[in-house]
Amino acid sequence: MTSAFPSKPSLAGLSKAELAEKLIGVGVEPKKAKMRVEQLWRWIYHYGVTDFAAMTNVAKELRATLSEHYTLERPEIVTQQISTDGTRKWLIRLGPGIEAEAVFIPGVGKAGALCVSSQVGCTLNCTFCHTGTQKLVRNLSSAEIVTQVMIARDALGEWPTQERPLNDGDRQLTNIVFMGMGEPLYNLDNVDTAIDVISDGDGISIGRRRITVSTAGVAPRIKELGDRTGAMLAISLHATNDELRNQLVPLNKKYQLEELFAAIRSYPSLNNAKRVTFEYVMLKGVNDSLPEAKALVRLLAGIPAKINLIPFNPWPGTNYECSDWSTIEAFAEVLNRAGYSSPIRTPRGRDILAACGQLRSESVKQRASERLMAATPSAD
Structure with a gap:
């Protein structure tokens, strides 16, 4: 409701x-x-x-x-879109002019993953990311993060009743990924509290090993994330040298690769059962060469890791193109031969701009359109 x-x-x-x-x-x-x-x-x-x-x-x-x-109402759902592949995207209104997006992706993780936002907008301006084109409005509260999960469960009909218990094998939503709008480590207090609520065994009960927090590389807070939350760590990497990463992920100018990887190695309890996920978007002619793949192997040496290769998801106005499929496969083969799991992430929800890097509150464009209409004289 x-x-x-x-x-x-x-x-x-x-x-x-x-x-x-x-x-x-x-x-x-x-x-x-x-x-x-x-x-x-x-x-x-x-x-x-x-x-x-x-x-x-x-x-x-x-x-x-x-x-x-009080009430028990969820925030307002402005729109719900369902992709041809079953991916669902919700635009959620949290206050006047305050909107964020959450995406449910079936067939990811144990059964399905919910990609949640931690901020409205983003400060990082990663050049390949649509979300980065929306200026930061504010951090989300822990309750606003948790209610994204509740909205997804409402839509999926996944709350048990006293008469109808829900077994683990019946669940569609089993994993949470903080990979939506915003940089979670710039809102760590609220992310921490939200994870406490989501993982509590008497409630939503999604275990911490099924919750992944992705950062673009806020190095000083990475160990703190692990100490406080016990969540799985993901790094939005996308380049193997500082010169290129400075262009793709401007945060790298502040926390360069040497500092970032020292922080990653300090993450608590890293082992083969608790590996770091490195996200690497495949950009044609930018970061997809075989020498780059070999450099990535060298960069990850000694870190329990897997690499998600992400075919670039186009969005209106971008100057990047997705790498050719044969190039992505050749890149993955270098990683596989080095012993790293490197699945090529199947693009999901592209038709509703719900794929990785595409989230951006449609309210921004809607409000701009409304202002233009208000400023245009009536033809009557």
Whole structure:
């Protein structure tokens, strides 16, 4: 259930500490708040209820009080698009002029992965990325990150009921990837809290080993990410030398490859079961030569790693082209011979601009169009 900016705040997406604060605020004794939080937590995050009346083990008086002050509504879904390959993209309105996108990709991870956003817009300006053309508006709160997962579960019909438990084998959404809009390590506090909520075994219960956080290379915060979240690490790499990476990923001018790779090697608990994923977008005539593939092997020496080769996904106005398929396969062969898993990521959701590097709030273009229409004299 969604609405445009409800008059009452929603409890959906809140952490346990935030829920306790809300309960105390409506008169629940602090000593009883912890027990009440556990009750609400189960209903909100295990069953996904949208009505306090469904919380049958919560006292009627408390349910009435909660209904008076709060809702369980999700943020407003502006649009939902479904690709021919089953990929789903939601444009989610979080406030006036504040919109972010989330994408569900079936057949990724154990069963399906949700790509969530951590910011509205982005500051990094990676030259091949559509999201980077949208200026940063603000960080998302932890609740705004969590409700992206809740919206996906609503759409997929994946909340169990007391009469109909949902077994692990029945789940479509099994993995979370912080690879949507924004740089997660520039919003680490909220990303950390959101992962706590998403991974809690009494609620949404997606384990930390099935949650991956991707960074363009904010080196000083990489170890902190691992210490705080226990999530899997992904690096948006795309080049094997500083000169080229400075062009493709301008953040590299601040944290160059030597510093970045020192931080990666410090990531907690790296082993063959907890490998770093390196994302490498294949750009025709830019970074796709065989010498580049061999340089990538040398760069990754000693790091438990796998490399996702990403065929470039075009977007309006880009100057890049996708590498030829034969070139991508030859690049992958060099990596495979060196012992690295290097799957070529099948482009998903291209027809709805939901593929890697294509996310950008359509609201930006819509608002520009609305301003143009308002400034154009009527023909009447």
